[in-house]
Structures are given as structure tokens and as C-alpha cells.
Amino acid sequence: MSEGASRATARAAAAERPRAHPPAAPLLRPPLLWAASAIAAMIACGIALRLGGYVGSAYSWFTLAGALDDSWMPMGRAYARITAAHPAPLYDLFFVEHVKFQYPPSSLLIYAALEALGITPGVPELNRLVWVSILAMPVLIFLICRQLIAQSPLRAGGAGPASLLAALFAGAALFFYPLMIAWRLGQVQALLNALFALACLLWLWERRLLAGLCIGLVCLVKPQFSLFLVWALIRRETAFAAGQAASLGLGLAASVALFGLGNHLDYLSVLTYISQRGEIFWDNTSVNGLMNGLMFPDEVLKFDYSAFPPPTPLVRSATLWSSVLIVAYALFPRPGARRAALLDLSTAAMAFTLASPIAWGHHYGIAFPVLVILFFALAGDPDAPRRRGRLVLWGLCLVAIGNYWNISEHLAGTLAAPLQSWRLAAVLAVLVLLHRLQAEAARPVAPAAAELDPARA
Template sequence: MAIAKTEAPASKSGTACLRCVLVFLAAVAASLILVSVVDQVSWAQRGYEASVYNGSTLRSWRELARPAYPRDDSWLPMIEALEVARSPDGDRLYEKVFFDDKVKFQYPPTSLVYLVALEPLGLTSVDALNAINAALFAATCAAFAYLVLVLLQPASTQSMSLRSWAVALALMLAALFYYPAMRSLEIGQIQVWINALFTFACIAWLRGARPTAGALLGLAATMKPQLGIFLVWAMLWREWGFLRGFLAAGLPVGIMSLLLFGVHNHITYLNVLSFLAERGEAFFANHSVNGLMHRALGNGDNLGFHDHVFPPADTRVISMTFVSSLAFLAIALVPALIEGGRRRPDLIEVAITALCATIASPVAWEHHYGIMLPMSGIALGLLCSEPGQRAALVWLAASWMIATNYLPVANHLSDTWLNFVQSYLLFAALILLGLLLYLRRVGVRSEITLPRDQAVAATAPPSRAGF
């Protein structure tokens, strides 16, 4: 991805930054409308029959109001697992649920602690959990808008102009229609919680509250173990405040999980992770290197999801999954290994690490990429604040348009050598990763300084990267 390095050191005016965002989001909205119109015409030609070849983000929102299936993608396996954990088979939770009954409960035991905590409040029904999801999704949309606005105009977010409020509304609408994020809401996924925690962690980091950022990501890691990479990341960067927050939030949940579910179930969960690393998923909604390889080799069902079946193990898929995962983890951790102690990481490093952890997973469903929403917002805020970034903004627009649109039309290529196009979300993520690496390389400012930190900042050497 060839992007010329900016040479103009001066930042844009606030008005120019806001105009840049509005134009950008208008282009994204146009792509949503265009894809929806094309889908509607194609769907009409098929007699409005449901199929894996039709659908759009706008249609998904309409269907969210009248779902055709239970919104219990996370909740049902979690509820079943908790019931087993309290049964006579409770000391062999994963042997019973995952390996014997073949229920795809793929979360760590720590994830069940949250259901236990919600039980006394009567909030463990599917409807109650989806209501929590709706509240968290709305909060995430608002937080996303705030995150971008702070990056655009850090000094004026407390006295916003009419144009600023218009941009805030446009950003919230963009978040509402960001398909991977709204897909979590549509199917009843705990990923909504992870997206919210990550978005608020980005805001906390941006505002200088690194222990709080660590605590929020520590909680996210108890639901999504891939984010445990931040434990190693923090140690390599010597980010002790972040690390203290991460442990202060994550350890109590881990201890409670051990007391509730026993050591054996936590050890056995490693067998589940090993199994998933070997098998992955061939279904087109798995936008990982693993899924791409399965589909390219015709190994497993491309167009159908099976609740109790995984694709056969294939040495070529396993090898490519392992190598690619190592490569993405290296992208996240090698800079910390080399530069830890010599400089402090900024928000861009946080985004790169979380994105690499997501892409490196053998199973990366569409909704897992909801975490890209705040990352894309970070890139948008930084690029619109700097002059001479038109090429980079075009690349970001391409990534955003691909990610925000549900594109099942790609499934027409499922039985051809072009079926790699079905992994369009993976390619959107790779474009975004390239942009974040570019922003890291050119040293674009990605932090703000609060008044209470100004005395400390004044003694630090000047840096356009924040630290």
C-alpha cells in the first residue's frame, strides 16, 4: 500500500477537520445505499426468497426489528454451559459440553462469572441479556463519536459548535450501521460487551487514564482470551500502570472462576483452544486466514453453518494458520520488544495490538471485527487532522466501505478459485492494519494532554507521536 509520507507539519483547522469527516461519512453512507439498492433488485429477481447470496446492512437493520431467529448466539451456549457446570458433570465442563454434546461453547470459564453475577438481578434470560446488549451498543456508538471528536479537536470538545454536533450525529449513525458491530447485536453476541470495553479503553488511554484502560481490557480478556496478549504487551512496553489495571480487573474474575468451576475446567479449556486452532471454520462468515484456506482448498462446507460440526483437520490449513498467527503477533509485539523502555506506546499501538489479536485467531466471525469500529475512528480522526493525507483517507474509505457493508454477493464465487473474495472483511482489516502501521511510522499525534499532565508534558522531549 503506497502512501506518501506527509511533509506538512501544521494541523488542519477545526472546521476543515470536521468537514473532512462529514465528506468521508457521506461517501460511506452512499456505499450503504448503493449496496442496498443492488441487493434489493437482486433479491426481487429471486422472488424475495432468503438465501446466502442476498442481504445488505440496511436490510439487516430492518430485520433486527423482527428477527427471524432467536438472538441467542452467545447466550444459549453460555446458559447451557452454566447448567452443566452446576450438574454432576460440572467437573468436566468442556468434555461434556464441547466434546461430547458438541455444543460450540468456545468461551473461557471466566465468561460464565458474568452470568453468575447477573443471576441475583434476574438478568440472565435471553431477552434481558439482549436488552443489556442494546444499552451497551448505544453507549458504544456515543463513545465512538466522542473518541473521534476528541482526536479532531481535543481542546474544544467541552464547548462544541453546531457543526461539531452535526459531526457527532453523523459519527453515531456511522457506528449504528457498521455491520460487524451491529451484527453482534443482531444475533445476541457477547462481542457487544467486548466492543464497548475496547472503545471505552481507547478513550481512557487517550485521556491519560492508562490504569483504567488496562482494567477495561483486562475485563475484555476474561471473555475473549486473545486479548490476553495485552498482558505480555504491557510487560514488554513497561507500561506498569496499564498492567496494574489489567491485573486488578482480570485477576478477581479469574479467581472467582477458579472457585466456581475448578482448576480442571480451566486446564481443559486449553484443549478447546488447541482443537479450534487445528480445525477453525470453513463457513463463509469466518473471515480469518484459517477460513480463507479452508474455502480455497474446498475443505468443509462453505455456504452452510453446522452447530455441531467442524471442518476436517488439514495439515496445510493448520500450517498456514500457525504461520500467519505468528506473523500478526510479531507485528504487535516486536516493536515493544525492541523499543520497550525507550519510548512509551501510544493509542495507535493499542489499536494495532487488538487488531492483530483478532486477525490472528483461527476463528474470526463477522461480529468479531466490530472491534475495528473504534480503530477506524482513530485512523479517521488522525488523518482528518493532518494535511496531505488524501491517499491515506482513500484507503481508509475503502476499508470502511468494505467492512460496513454486508456483501453476501461474494458467495456466488464459493465454488471457484476466486472464493478468496468471500474473505472481504479480512482484507478490510488488513487495509486498516496497514494504515495503522503507516500512522505509527510517520509519527502522527495520537494522544492529548490533560491540564493536570501539562507540567509533566512540559519536561518531556517534543514528539509528534505523543511520547
């Protein structure tokens, strides 16, 4: 046999041999690049906006600049009223004095708990709680990333690449506007963001009961997250539902005992009042905010600290039906899905936030752990062209939600005014990505594919 023929035979034999899997490290490198690029773009845009005289991002943590009392002023006045020697009806504060105390009475358990510990619940003390929550986020995000890497098809060639990717996301949390503005405002939302991130981590650790307990604590301040109980029961996630029911039930029992049943029933009137009106200010990232902006275009740049927009049939109807559709979309699992997954949990959190008539920028602090979870799901897609396209969209969502683009205020009163709803568009895009991934995961595995890949059988 000639030398050329021998070489051809050798090449043919080599082609027929099963190919070895590529080394682990290169598989992590492209996602690392995607994440680094998107995070760098988010931070660069925030800095550029700041230099241009716009908000961009919330970097007050660099200097520990003084925090405000956005949550603590109305909550403090409510707690003083309800614990006075002669308590007055709690929600006269809302309806008569026009102070926007929109939280349930159970939110005041934070004050009662601090007092029980011998701590005066003043603004400085409460903002220390906010700061602890802010500092907890990078730690929680780092642990979530490490767990996601361990469970994903992305194989790290050692601890170094995995830790670097996790550290990138952990650091990015300190530049993500909805998270950091909670410190600048003095917002209880910082604590809720940390509890949600902790719930995601506990879910990854298969600690469903404790994850549900965290969500139940969130419900004491954010009632719309009570829908997670229905979500869990539909999916037969009994441990999660039990944890949520336990913390929510005990919290409500304590709240009724301390603050009275009447004040809890009065809160239903507050919810009805708000749902019929919402807010006009353009930062209200909800269907209600969009519709109010279209109805009252001359008022989108004003935030009224003591009043709400007048109710209109169109806004009320759009708010109601959009909320019903968004909640229904989140509650019912995808056809073929066997059990709830972390993507499913993330979808519900984003949907329940979006379905509210009022959803300010800081309410989307929960979007950061969701974006991290979504990134790892997208990066593990074996279809390279589809993966690239989706990761580009994911990066645009990170840049959009991660900054405060108040440069868009120049669009108010023009034909381009709907572009002020940039965060709403990004949130919807995140929900679309979550939906597509879950729909693909729910598809039955073809028999041939199952035979070739025992892990999928």
C-alpha cells in the same frame, strides 16, 4: 517612484511577511466531507444489497426485531451443566455433545453476576444487556471523536463543526454491520465491543489503569486479548498492565472458585482442538478461514453447527505461522517509538483478532472505533496528495467491513472464490495504514524542522 513600481514593491513586501494561519473552520470542513461521503456510501451499499435480496447490513434495530441466542444457547447449557446438583465436566458439552461452547469458564461469570443481582439469566435478560451495549456505542464513539478533535491538528471554528463530525460517526455506528449483527444474533460480542470502545476513550483521557481494567474484562470472554498484558509490559505501560492484571486476575480467581480448576485446564484442550481445525464457512475472516476455503471449496457456503473441518497439515501450519507473525507484528513497537499510542493499541486489537483461527464478522465490531481513530490520524496529515489517497483507502475499508457482502457467495467454486475474503483484505489494509502512520510518527524530527516548529522540538 512610479505607481507600477510602488505596487510591485508592496507585493514583494507582502510576500515576505509571515502568512497568517487560515481560519480554523475550513480545516475541519474537508475531513467532514470525507467522513460524510464514506458513511453515506456505507449506508447506501447496505441498503442496495438489502433491496437486491442480500444481507447488506443489520438494521433489525429499527424495529427491535427479535434477537437470537447465538452466544446464550451454548453458554446457558454450559452454566446449567456446571451449576447442576451433580456437575458434569464442562467441556464434555464440546467434545461429547458437540455443542460449540468455545468460551472459557470465566465467560460464565456473566450468568453468576446476574444471579447474584437477583436476575434470572435467560435469553431475554441477556439480550437486554446486548441492547444496552449497542446503545452505548454511539455515545462512546461521540466522546472519542470529540476528544480526538481536541487533540488533533484539526481545529474546529466552534462547537458546531466538531459536534457534527462526531455525530456523524456516532450515527454510523448504528449502521455498521459487525456492531449491529451482535444484536440480531444475540452475541456477547456486543458487550466486548463496548468495553473496547470504552478502553479507547479512557486511554484518550489518560486513564490507563481503567483502560487496562476494561481490556482485562474482555479477556475473561476473549482469551486472545490477554496478549495485551505482554503488549503493555513491553511498552512499560505499567498502569495499563496493572489494570488488566487486576480485573483478569480477580475474574479468574472468582471463576476457579465457582467452576473449578479442572474445567479451566480442560479449556486448553478446546483451544488446541480449535486451533488445529478452525472453520470453513467463508465468513471466517482469518488466515485459517482463507486456507480452509481453498482446501474445501465445496463447503464454504455451509456452516456446521456441531462439527469442525478435519485437520490438515497445510491449514494447521498456515494458521500457526500466520498467527505467530501477526502477533509478533503487534507486540513489538516500531523502532523509534517512545511510548505506546492509541494507534498502537488499535493495531494490537485488530491483530489479536485476526490472528485467531476463528474470527467471524461480528468479532470485528472492534474495527469501528479503530476506523474512527484511524480517520483522525489520516485527516491530520499535512501532505494533501498522500492524505487523499489514504482517505480513499480508508473509505473503501469502512464500506467493506461495514456491510455483509454475501453477494460474494456467488463466487464460491469459481476462480474468483478468493474474493470472498473481502473483509480479510480490508482488515489487512487497515493494518497497513496503521503501520505506515506509526512508522512516520516514530521518525526522528529533523533539527531544522524542530527549530521552525517549537511544538515538535
